[in-house]
Amino acid sequence: MREDTTREADPGAAGGAAPKKVRADVRRNTDALLTAAAEVFLTSGVDAPVRQITTKAGVGAGTLYRHFPQRSDLIAAVFRHEVDACADAAPSLAAEYGPAEALTRWLQRLALFFATKRGLSAALHSGDSTYDSLPAYFEQRFMPALTGLIDAAAEAGEIRSDVTPDDLLVATRNLAVPEGEDDTGHTRRMIALLVDGLRYQAR
């Protein structure tokens, strides 16, 4: 999925960012590293060898250390990257599908996020101050995305209106922790069931 964070003119991140020109190869390699690291973390954990990440990303070791001097920097960046990817999907889905369908598809996407976030949880509780801001970032990005979808669906009369974003966030996280490897089918069905429940009382 394409990230439209290509322009650094995004003011919402960390206050007034300097209008520094980012070279194209820097962005390209940074993205490749984040994508590769996400995959490697999923299969080998966050302590995976550096070379495994750089090889998959097709970059040299120096490039990784230039952009992510500490391992925690890379881990935190991967987390943010995945949060962004998931949160950004909400508006896209809302534009493409009807309110209830958009909500369903985004919750499926969110379940995927939780499922792939498994390896990161240990690192988040390690006391490294690099991770301090991550929970807040999680909240700050997901809550508006989900609230928007819920409100739209509720206003359209497609789902009941007494459900809170917190409810769905927690429920989705819980549903995304079933057994075994190929649980995609299971989680998917459960999420669908959940939204069907939302739809039921709307009539």
Next chain:
Amino acid sequence: MREDTTREADPGAAGGAAPKKVRADVRRNTDALLTAAAEVFLTSGVDAPVRQITTKAGVGAGTLYRHFPQRSDLIAAVFRHEVDACADAAPSLAAEYGPAEALTRWLQRLALFFATKRGLSAALHSGDSTYDSLPAYFEQRFMPALTGLIDAAAEAGEIRSDVTPDDLLVATRNLAVPEGEDDTGHTRRMIALLVDGLRYQAR
């Protein structure tokens, strides 16, 4: 167990325990490794490099791996070794000093044990089954040692008689966790104060 610290190189007085003949160099090197590992763990943590331990012990790497194939084996052995050393000090002190004085000195010794056990605590909660028996071993060795000292001091009328071994065990552990590095003086004074408190009501 017992053969780790006591000088079992006495062929005539061997009891009916285990009639396996242990070569002298094996015992020597094992002891050296346990002593060295205890020091290294204290300064560098239980993840300290293998060479640091072998160098300090004056043995080769092969010797370490022959006796402790897994790292958890070494850690558990160090723990037992230190528990034994501390517990075995109780009878010695009881023979050399008066009841109350022996109790005081042994609690000082126990505080030292707790202070040096800091690095091990993380490993103990790692889920490795090698460590499963350690808490029981701790209890099994320390409780009789302390009970003996307390009973002797109480019967001699040197301390009050309403204190339980658990009380002192917990109190000593808590006292042994103060600030900074050179806290030996602090802990020592607090332990002494504690025993003085025991003595007070005995009059």
Next chain:
DNA sequence: CGACAATACGGAACAGTGTTCCGTTTAGCA
């Protein structure tokens, strides 16, 4: 007391790590 197995020892060698360094390439601008 001396020779001999059996056993243990030591440390070099190997296969991985994380991290740095610097010659080479590239991107952006004039």
Next chain:
DNA sequence: TGCTAAACGGAACACTGTTCCGTATTGTCG
């Protein structure tokens, strides 16, 4: 198009855990 600053890549380095085997030590038996 040329030029310069920035970024790239991967060889090189330092350090890790682990294995292997020639050598040394030990306990015993004649």
